[in-house]
Amino acid sequence: MVHCYLVHGSSSSLLQAMLLSPQAERNWEPVCSVLQDVLEEQPHRQLFALELGSGTGQHVIRFAQRMPFVTWQPSDIQEEARSRCRSIKAYIAATNMTTVLQPVHLDASEPWEKWAGLSRASCDVIIAINLLQYSPFKTAQGVFNGAGQIIKQNGLLITYGAYAINGTITPQxxxxxxxxxxxxxxxWGLPDIDVLRQLAYANGMRMERMIEMEECYKLLIFRKL
Structure with a gap:
């Protein structure tokens, strides 16, 4: 099935700037479906979500179209890769999404005080899709350290990707x-879920759910205690 973005009279320059990731097109809908169920359970109806490693911007736009009760802050470490930043901005402009803020440069491996000026306990949700396996371990440490500071009490850190379990990677x-x-x-490489669980615990969070997704991927939900 081909899904079309809700685009309103986009210029050719905007369309050219909108990068397309085939993987993002394959996985956005199952991820979005889980997010809808999870976020609708949150007690506050107006949420603020930070996406780490927004890449092309496809995920955050799709999520915003499905979940208008969330204000989304996209971010990416690839400040030097201007095409990514342009792509996110182009998706925002082309879809007229008022609930998606302009992208910010954010290196999740840095201390949370350098996370684009975000203040302590300012986020209801932090989302990282296919970030941890494409990053060194210090990034995973930074994600959990930062999330422990920036997420509100009872807020969520949600990660999606492929993982090892107890040092074992399956299937082939x-x-x-x-x-x-x-x-x-x-x-780089697949992070171990048990190591992530320990990082979460050390930063005032616990792993609440592990959801099996398509293509042997998993979605992990950590809650701030």
């Missing part, structure tokens, strides 16, 4: 993915 497709990532960058 995930083994191959881990090998491919480590060839590209020796510091």
């Amino acid at each position: 497709c995930n083994e191959l993915l881990d090998e491919e990532l480590r060839k590209r960058n020796a510091e």
Whole structure:
């Protein structure tokens, strides 16, 4: 099935700037469906969500179209990759999404005080999609350290990707993915869920749910205690 963005009279320059990730087009809908169920359970009806590693901007726009009760802050470490920043801005402009803020540069491996001026306990939700396996371990540490400070009490950190469990990677497709990532960058690779659980606990959070997703991926939900 082909899904079309709600685009309002976009100029050719906007359309050219809108990058398209085939993987994002495949996974946005199942991820969005879970997010809708989870976020609608939150006690506050107007939420503020930070997306780490927004990439092309496809996810955050889709989420905003489905969940108008959330204000979304996209971010990306790739400040030097101007095409990503342009792509996010182009999606915002083309869809007239007033609930998506302009993207900010954010390196999640840095101390939370450097996270684009976000204040302590300012976020209801932090979302990271396919970020941790494409990052060194210090980024995972930074994500959990920062989330522990920036998420409100009872707020959520939600991560999506492929993971190891107790040091074991299954099935074979995930083994191959881990090998491919480590060839590209020796510091990359599938993070271990048990290690992430420990990072969460050390930062005042606990892993509440692990949801099986398509293509042997998982969605992890951590809650701020």
